[in-house]
Amino acid sequence: MNVCVKRKISVSIKVFGAFYEEGKELMKKQRQTIGDATILFAGDSGDGAQTVGAQLTHTSAIAGNDVSTLPDYPAEIRAPAGSLAGVSGFQLHFSSKEIHTPGDLSDVLVAFNPAALKISLSRLKPNGILILNLDNFGQRNLKLAGYNEDPLEGEIRNKYQVFPVELTRLTRDALVETNLSNKEKELCKNFFALGLVFWLYNRPMDYTLKWIESKFASKPKFIEANILALKGGYAYAEATEQIAVSYEVESAKFSRGTYRNVTGNLGTALGLIAAAQQADLQLVYGSYPITPASDILHELARYKNFGVKTLQMEDEIAAVCAAIGAAFSGALAATGTSGPGFALKGEAIGLAVMTELPLVVLNIQRAGPSTGMPTKTEQTDLLQALYGRNGESPIPVLAASRPSDCFDTVYEAAKIALKYMTPVVFLSDGYVANGAEPWLIPAVSDLPTISADFATDPDRFLPYQRDPETGRRPWAVPGTVGLEHRIGGLEKSDLTGDISYDPENHEKMSYLRAQKVANIANEIPRTDVFGSDSGDLLVIGWGGTYGALRTAVSNQRNAGASVSHLHLRFLNPLPNDLSSIIQNFERVMIAELNLGQLNKIVRSEYLVDTIAYNKIQGQPFQVTEVETKIEEVLTVEN
Amino acid sequence: MNVCVKRKISVSIKVFGAFYEEGKELMKKQRQTIGDATILFAGDSGDGAQTVGAQLTHTSAIAGNDVSTLPDYPAEIRAPAGSLAGVSGFQLHFSSKEIHTPGDLSDVLVAFNPAALKISLSRLKPNGILILNLDNFGQRNLKLAGYNEDPLEGEIRNKYQVFPVELTRLTRDALVETNLSNKEKELCKNFFALGLVFWLYNRPMDYTLKWIESKFASKPKFIEANILALKGGYAYAEATEQIAVSYEVESAKFSRGTYRNVTGNLGTALGLIAAAQQADLQLVYGSYPITPASDILHELARYKNFGVKTLQMEDEIAAVCAAIGAAFSGALAATGTSGPGFALKGEAIGLAVMTELPLVVLNIQRAGPSTGMPTKTEQTDLLQALYGRNGESPIPVLAASRPSDCFDTVYEAAKIALKYMTPVVFLSDGYVANGAEPWLIPAVSDLPTISADFATDPDRFLPYQRDPETGRRPWAVPGTVGLEHRIGGLEKSDLTGDISYDPENHEKMSYLRAQKVANIANEIPRTDVFGSDSGDLLVIGWGGTYGALRTAVSNQRNAGASVSHLHLRFLNPLPNDLSSIIQNFERVMIAELNLGQLNKIVRSEYLVDTIAYNKIQGQPFQVTEVETKIEEVLTVEN
């Protein structure tokens, strides 16, 4: 038994305060500068891991680090306190260099209870710092977590730097002079833990202090309490002999500009609003709640002063149909959902294809099939996006690669929808949607122009006459004098749009619809290859795997491997230059969180014998596993 | 003006009768033996073209010819009499050899009105026989058909053998001694026309005479009238100088056995009933009407004495869900629809994938996208069948190649569903569904065995423990003592079926589900290649294009071309030997009524640079166009 640990440390907040304020003098402990750090907070839903994770993220971002996060919510239902099913995690990676992932394994794990330890320990680096709330390691909680024996008694101490802390009691002690109940005091223990971590990484507290003040403005007693807890934790770390070293992660070099943290879902919502504003259109968003897409609805619902209209409909079919109605009436129309809801929208999306109306369809993918694992991430809806409708009904498909990319990608999707008069699928996933990272806020004046080109001239108006360049048909909205016309899901006559069963016309229209979507390839800028333009191996990815793939390829390049990375935003049409790029590499590996969907397309399109690298665990790629795979492929190659 | 034609022929039925009965003596006209003939009846929906087409089909089949038919219904709504939109056609090909298509162009066109002429003339061979109901060629009808001038006055007589007949008046005359009203008499004119054609092809009348008697048993006055009209037409043809030659099409060589005519939809219904009977299960069919699938519902609804339960549900989602409920409860469960309805079922089919329940899903394809051209045929739902669901949700897909193949294919689909505990998609299309051809009725004792292997033993029962060979899980139905368990759409733990969010488990289950479907390849017999096993060109097709492809390839082979034909019943998984077969050919052409869906799969699977041959006109391939394409490809090749 480690006596040093179980020794009760009784300190009063006064003392802590003194320590803290005079901290600079007292700091005698070792300080080490490191490149990056990954911290994982894990606990019961009620433990506030998400809150303090977010605080550390903002603080680090403001301190100039690049940051990337991975919140990991428990499965849908709030499970009993202390149970494995109820564990909620928040992982943060901050760095002095550009980073792309929330980190594979963490340097520090803060586990608020045994269940959190059980679930998360495998994500702590060997010899990493493990901070535990000792007060929660009673028999009951151990049993709930499925531990037959106290894990602290076992091997663990040899493998990690274990710091058991009586978080609950210490927090209560730190708050002894407040007049909060014991229960209320305990609620503050996450800030005590945050204080500890702040000390460990030498983070400034200003941001969090301000945040606490504004957050608890209506409950002032919690302002004082949480501040006391935070400072208490900081002081405790300074005081205790347990922790000997603190770390410094220097600022990263960012492009100049104003930054904020953005989750993928927030970026998506903002991108839609921006597109509507720039096109001078109403934004009408039809949706039905579903994990992990609901937050986009929640976010958009707040911006009525932008003329944003959110329609929470009775189901996904009604949601896409309301959006189609809005598109017909001249709005920038969008509908958002996740896989199962997207499956329901197929028939109606086909209607939008046939009537050639502009519509953005968001699919925030989650693990399937069927209800699957709703809170877990996956990239298994690409083929559904391409083919999940009856008939030949081509649709452009774009995917966002990271939280900060959602804004641009959805903005581009909206631009294409309006320019080509077509439904467009925007793919994101649970990982991108809930993850956060710094986002260089664009100047509105720098945004690409989007325009809504309404038909107004009744002279020789034909509802299905196409623009020769894009192939778009005119957008003639109800209310426009003289352009009265009828559209619908039956096959249309070329030019007039009248119903037609003519065989040749059907073939012509089928090719015109396909050509229109193919034309969009002209919008796609030159494809950017990370690394050399040729070499032994090209890793192709799409969507939320960007960070892991980019980091792995970068690491491998640094280690001398001949490997490059190409990440696709456009899945349909594919970029014109993709074919020639592929030809410059010996091998092509397509890495996806599915069983090989883009892989099927690339093989069929370019007849290249790709290597399919797949993972389907509801979890993102880890950098190390991608690196291992690259090494393996390159070894076989040579 | 052709005097011979406009000369009024007044004949009384008595005379006709005499002619007919003594026909053998009087027959002085030329008689010619030919290999095959194609007849197209076209008229207003009310003209009865379908009825007499069916009569000629049955008669020819019973006379020992091989037959193939193509009914062509007008678009959904009954259009005004005489309009182009209201034209209904029925094409029949009968032959002394094995045939596979209803014929490209017809030898005889019977056009009941100008609209029918306008629509159908392009389908008559040069110098073909054109029989017209002259009584319908008044100004009003000509205008309705969009003729500014009487087409009979123009070029037409140089191009075809035109026989204008006062069908209406002659029928009235033939029926003069009945006490039917004029209107009622006119209803019989289709049988007068049939009589004409019967004479032309020297067909026996017995079948039709019997049919008329049983059909009109409750309206005896129509028995007499229709018989008089039929015989009148026959006698008229014999009597008139207009028609100089009659034809003889000899019996075809069929395999021994009992035959009947079967449409694709009827064959599908019978196949399902047979599968249920053989497996000793109830058949429960959940459906919602939709063209061209509704007839399967109608057919099945008649067989309550087989314990068949048809549930007409409120929509396609409810229909598939009712079937899933039935599958859970131990029935052979099926659901049927067409493209747009199939799109709606995607989410629920995913549930069947996750819960691994046996289910047959029929998709009788029609022209899309969206509502498209509901009465027209197309093969555009293959990719939807494969990928129209969220997540990785693999499903076996089978397609029937012709009306007489529906029985076997759906039977096999049911067998696979039960053996592997999986939903199976059965694809048919409007062309196969409504087309008819002779079907060699299988002996029940020859049907492959199907069995429903219910779990009953509570000892160590695990709902997701797999059979090592097939990968199936047990089928434990409610009511079984001791096997109480819960299933659902959330990811399942291997073996126990409990909810699991475990990453490794999800990956394992994803691969197990994929493997189970892949295992089905072991069911597929050696692939049959028509023609040589190697050569210059392999034509690959699937579904309803069988006849046109087989005939075209056969013709081309006879003409010396090095071409073979391979037709797939299994689209997923593909046959194991397909890869090696493909390698034996210089070129591979994939012919489909879409924009290249199987083509995508074959390219991706075998990395072979196929030639995509596509047609998307809502119409089947014509033999001649396929031949032209084959010639073109082989020319380029050499």
Place this chain on the structure above:
Amino acid sequence: MNLSEEKKSLHIPAAVPTTNKKDFESDQDVRWCPGCGDYSILSQTQRILPELGIPKEQLVFISGIGCSSRFPYYMNTYGFHTIHGRAPAIAAGVKATNPELSVWVITGDGDALSIGGNHFLHMLRRNLDINVLLFNNRIYGLTKGQYSPTSEVGKVTTSSPFGSLDRPLNPVEIALSAGATFVARSLDRDTKHLQSIIKAAHEHKGTSFIEVYQNCNIYNNGAFFTYTEKATKADNTVVLEHGEQLVFGAKRDKGIRLNGFQPEVVYIDDTSDTDLIVHDQFADDPTLAYFLSRMTDVPEHPLPIGIFRSVQCPCYEDMLTDQVQRARQSNGDGNLEKLLNSGETWVV
């Protein structure tokens, strides 16, 4: 100077130019079976529209799939022939986007109550200012005659050769239960009545629902002849008029009285006292309307036609517009630059 010139010179905004039936007819051939009740409903709509004074570019007809759903093609207005059952949801999107438009939903008994039943309910509870005409022929016409959710039990059709088992839904009753603010019933063959109901529906603010009994002479001929044909109509229908007693019969000699919660037909003469039910279409509580709706296809009771219910209630799109305006007032007009730069930001 004629009147219209005078108006112009006085800067009085020119009134909507008067239109006639022809103005609302499109150039497409009407393709229903000859004799189909749909023709009359189309005509009555085209006849009454000129009276409503809506410029045709403001009119939008939205339908699902079915024979009836071909309707928009024949109207020289904006039109959208959508997919089966979904017209209400598409109409909601149209109206929410542009509340100025006059939006009409055309649907059938299958379209509205089978596949579209849920959207139908939710449209009514939202109460957008939309007019809905449900062509009830108690059959699936377009797909060739299967029984529909309004078909009577035991109906023999292609899909129910032994008779259907599902009990019918009553569209009026369902509409009331969803909180519909305007609920009426009319007949394809009563041209004047139908016109007047269409007009009243237009004038009602909120979702107006009209069930129109429509004869499908191909698959369900005569389903409503008792109610529509001269010989039987008067004795088998009762016309609802606000504030009037429920009196009916060829001789107007019968009335309806309340017996507990049950209707009772009584014979009246000029002198009898009148404890007959007086129709109140504006009653806040829908119990009377429910009570009347239950008199559908009950042999002893006449079928009510007319307006069952008509009450005022805020429209979804108005409340939405109001929220937008209030948001603009309190938060200011949306400023994109500000929005993007909101939250915690930092400068590098």
Place this chain on the structure above:
Amino acid sequence: MNLSEEKKSLHIPAAVPTTNKKDFESDQDVRWCPGCGDYSILSQTQRILPELGIPKEQLVFISGIGCSSRFPYYMNTYGFHTIHGRAPAIAAGVKATNPELSVWVITGDGDALSIGGNHFLHMLRRNLDINVLLFNNRIYGLTKGQYSPTSEVGKVTTSSPFGSLDRPLNPVEIALSAGATFVARSLDRDTKHLQSIIKAAHEHKGTSFIEVYQNCNIYNNGAFFTYTEKATKADNTVVLEHGEQLVFGAKRDKGIRLNGFQPEVVYIDDTSDTDLIVHDQFADDPTLAYFLSRMTDVPEHPLPIGIFRSVQCPCYEDMLTDQVQRARQSNGDGNLEKLLNSGETWVV
């Protein structure tokens, strides 16, 4: 010889072995938020089941998606956690296939009335012998608190920060309009009442619909406290009992009288005459039930709980079985050989 041996030897079929609550509890951890009303509904179901005497292998619990829809996992019976809104259709397939089973549908207000509204209507009109428990918490629990189709207008939630605009649906009213043959309401916190209603639902032949007010203490805490908590319950609810007057209040001093078509609350004392409404749950006509259903969330009126309606009507599956039997009688048992060889055949 003990009793059970005796029975065997006498060939008396062994009675269903008596079960207790534990027998119906599965081995899965129950995962609702601590304090959630779902716990009680689960317990009451498990408590009353032993009294119903159904062997557990005959029980099937079928749910959609939602917090409430986790229910089947906790029952040691057959269970199917299906997809959102579709449980009624799946249940129809189960019951039509095997009418012997005791089929229970567990659903939420979103599951049943939002995405599943249409299936809900059609299930009720078909009247299969199924029992339906709708856990109404007036919120989407599982997806973290958006307003639902039963939420009151103006509800502020994550998806309606300015207040929701859609008027709520009343499940009891909707069920009545679809022709439901058994319609009841109970409360998560009234354990005895809930048990008795579940029992009555089971005993009713035909689709039995129970709306259960359920507290979601996370996203809509206290939505029903007026009706469930001691201090306010008696004065704000009226318990419907067949043949009894509508009397309520802590002192049972208030009753409900009919005023035209409107309910009116009157004070009663022992001596006052009693023109109070007498509840008739078996009334053929649903007007009384409608009238009572309208007394939902009206501040002046108590909330009715209990059985609104319970009428007999043939069940879909029985009619189906009957058709099958009649078809067998008239056409003979299906003979596959004959069927395949029917129609016009010829021999080569």
